[in-house]
Amino acid sequence: MEVILTKDVDKIGKSGAVVKVKDGFARNFLMPKGLAIEVTSGNLKKLDEKNQKISLELEKKKGAAEELKARLDNLSLTIPALVEGEESLYGSITALDIYNTLKEEGVELDKDCIILNNPIKALGVYEIPLKLHSQVEAKLKVWVVKK
Numbered sequence: 001m002e003v004i005l006t007k008d009v010d011k012i013g014k015s016g017a018v019v020k021v022k023d024g025f026a027r028n029f030l031m032p033k034g035l036a037i038e039v040t041s042g043n044l045k046k047l048d049e050k051n052q053k054i055s056l057e058l059e060k061k062k063g064a065a066e067e068l069k070a071r072l073d074n075l076s077l078t079i080p081a082l083v084e085g086e087e088s089l090y091g092s093i094t095a096l097d098i099y100n101t102l103k104e105e106g107v108e109l110d111k112d113c114i115i116l117n118n119p120i121k122a123l124g125v126y127e128i129p130l131k132l133h134s135q136v137e138a139k140l141k142v143w144v145v146k147k
Contacts, residue, residue: 001026003036004047016047065133068109072130072138077101080147083123092119093144098128102140120144 001023005013009030013019018039021030030036037043079101082090095114102109115129123144130138 002039003030004039004043005030005036007035009035016051018044018047062133062135065136068107068132069136069138072107072132072140075105075107076141076143077105078143078145080145081123083146087122087124089121089123089144092121093142094119098140098142 002018002020003026005015005017005019008014012021021036026036026038031038077098079093079097081093084090095111095116098114098116099109099111109130109132113130113132115131120126120142123146126142126144128140128142130140132138
């Protein structure tokens with residue numbers, strides 16, 4: 001029997017996929033739990049409309065991410081920090097510090113977008129990668145200066 005999965009099912013498929021399963025598995029497990037619906041022309045049409053709607057939303061999000069990338073590529077942040085000794089910081093600059101500084105500059109983004117493997121512990125200029133979308137990445141120039 002062919003069914004359309006409404007939710008991701010381990011070892012069967014992802015949501016929206018049309019898969020062939022045994023009749024009993026579909027009638028006794030997938031359909032009663034709301035994990036799948038039967039393949040009919042009406043259900044296929046609904047699935048197609050849903051996929052088109054999702055692709056339009058993804059294109060909008062990608063476009064917004066591209067605009068934000070253009071803005072961030074021209075932006076340079078300066079973060080003042082306390083220094084002990086010559087170059088090393090008293091503490092460190094984390095992704096949260098960069099997020100808060102971006103917020104002060106009027107840039108709204110998710111703090112999980114900032115890819116900072118290790119905190120910054122010295123003065124200098126750093127290029128921080130930002131993952132704005134699955135297909136859009138930007139580089140942010142951060143200057144860490146003495147307070």
